[in-house]
Amino acid sequence: MVVRIAVAAMFVIHGVARVWYEAVGPFGPFLESRGLPFGLAWAWAVTIIEIVGGTLLALGRYTAPLACYFIIQTALGIWWVHWKAGWFVVGLGRNGMEYSVLIIACLVAVLLGKK
Template structure:
């Protein structure tokens, strides 16, 4: 298999793994704490505007994770998820040390890679752009 043939598959696998991790973590917060409990938790960590940040993070991690898997809106969603992980590193994991921050750092970098890679040929973004181009050419 040539590199050009492997790239879409490797980006798809990365999207599935990264998106699934975000979905699982978002649902975990929602199921274990609920929105109110997550707001209280964020507030206890000193996260600014916890009443806004907590629901936004829950929504971003679940819906954004699904968008990453589909490869939809990757430039925006990928950057937003990277910012989410910056917050997780700064407020939650970073104070605990390097080991605690490894997953967040990996997700941050992976989200940026997907944001700026276009997600590959098997991404909804790419399929939509190809359809848009073919319609414009007609």
């Protein structure tokens, strides 16, 4: 339960920050640059799923499908953004994939711990 709530909070905070700092708009063209049509619509969908889905995950609702969705979303983030920066997020590198790999491990733990 602790891991589920903590990882869910990370997604909620990520989505809220994207709205708060008006980063949904720039996220749309980024998604289009990766081949997704209607990038702004995707950006809003991802953001809303992070906020609403993260809240539901924290509450223990729709745990398996949300964990699977967030694993895919995080894996895409690794592929599209973090892989080229290497492993480390800070210290020996910048913007790497270590945090994302940990998030995926937490989501797998949530799936394995689901009753």
